Amino acid sequence: MNTFFEFIVKDLLGQASILIACIAMLGLILQKKPTGKVIEGTFKTMLGFLVMMAGINIVVDTLTYLNNIFTTGFGMTGYITDVAAIAGIANQTLGTEVALTLMVIFATNIVIARFTPWKYIFLTGQALLWMSTIGAVICYKAGLSGATLVLTGGIFGGILAVAMPAIAQPVVRKITGSDNVALGHFCTIGYMVQAAVAKVVGKGSKSTEEIELPKAFAFLSDTYLSMAVVMVPMFLIPAIAAGPEYIAQYSGGMNYLMYSFMQAIVFTAGVFVLYSGVRLLLQELVPAFQGIAMRLVPNAKPALDCPVLFPYAPNAVILGFLSTTVGSVIGMLLFPMFGLAMILPGLLTNFFAGGTAGIFGNAMGGRRGAVIGGVVHGLFITFLPAILIPLLETYGFVGVTFSDSDVIASGLLLGHAFNGNWLFVASFVGFAAAITWYVNKSLKTEKSEQAELNNAA
Secondary structure (H helix, E strand, C coil): CHHHHHHHHHHHHCCHHHHHHHHHHHHHHHCCCCHHHHHHHHHHHHHHHHHHHHHHHHHHHHHHHHHHHHHHHCCCCCEEECHHHHHHHHHHHHHHHHHHHHHHHHHHHHHHHHHCCCCEEECCHHHHHHHHHHHHHHHHHCCCCHHHHHHHHHHHHHHHHHHHHHHHHHHHHHHHCCCCCEECCCCHHHHHHHHHHHHHHCCCCCCHHHCCCCHHHHHHHCHHHHHHHHHHHHHHHHHHHHCHHHHHHHHCCCCHHHHHHHHHHHHHHHHHHHHHHHHHHHHHHHHHHHHHHHHCCCCCEEEECHHHHHHHCHHHHHHHHHHHHHHHHHHHHHHHHHCCCCECCCHHHHHHHHHHHHHHHHHHHHHHHHHHHHHHHHHHHHHHHHHHHHHHHHCCCCCEECCCHHHHHHHHHHHHHHCCCHHHHHHHHHHHHHHHHHHHHHHHHHHHHHHHHHHHC
16 A cells, blocks of 8 residues: 555656656546547657656756855855755654655645636646645644644645636736736745845836847847856856865866856756747647636646746846845845844756746836846845744754745744744735735736727727
């Protein structure tokens, strides 16, 4: 029984490419497609996801190097936002509970999508794992065990797995121009914070994708060339600060500056691979998913990982990454003055979450929304892990904290609820509801104004 359970959780649900391919296959079968089409669609869905993941892995490897030389070169010490480290620690003692919580989250997601207006199926496996981890940890430390622990963490996580895509969907709809795909990434509260700030500061600001360049710099209109121009100094400056002796452990004898330059180009190549995978994945998954939408969960939408939005505003991704990094550095220096922990900038989070937040900011407030909103986003995602640390340290997690804003929010809400601090819970929920209401109200007003202009024309 345990072996079969481990196979389901680790080898099936734990392998995101297989899970998504199986979902695509189910959708094609429900549409009664010919066997050849089912095989083709299933394979291409898996291939697209694996190509996307290959690009992500390249980006992760280069950003890990950048993060190491950044913290070493500038002598930074503090808390690391490393969700994988916490998951590893938690699974040493709560492996079964985390796995069961993950299954309950997914089952709760399906049930809610089937019987409520929230028709979102959350398909980002690693994000569900992080959510199940913090749910299991907080419930365990609060004294729960067995089925009570699993059901509490799982149902709470399952609600968020539907609620977060629903909260983000109005902005996602504006970004993509359709309602076919949702965002399944547990950084949604941060995205909505940037969207709200962008709406305030970005009135009349042009889109990041409409940047006009002089003829001498026209080559920068190519997404990947402009990305390389930005990333090369991002790698070279910390490399100079870190020095050749430290970088020698990575470079294999190559000159340390040349090695860092090549890492910047490899990063750009990784983004190219990532975008290619996203396009293939969406091309196959969205039509296949219609089978599930029509039969099992009518009108369901797949909630996918954040890179699915990157091709819609690639300039905003880079601006969001850079401005979020600036905000996180400011937060690292600022918050300890108020007695909070020093949170080191996590460049992986800054790229993926910051880049996606930049797309949200651009959609709501153009270039100013992407830049100014990005700085606020960086401050926000530095503040959240800082206020979570006291709670985690009482649970034995020292030196690390979670990174994704929704995962951190879950830990804060559950932890403070178990401690009876309902004022904090109400305040945080009220804050999230307020920014969501403001963004949605702004979008409705914008749509109404556009309709009036069209009628006048």
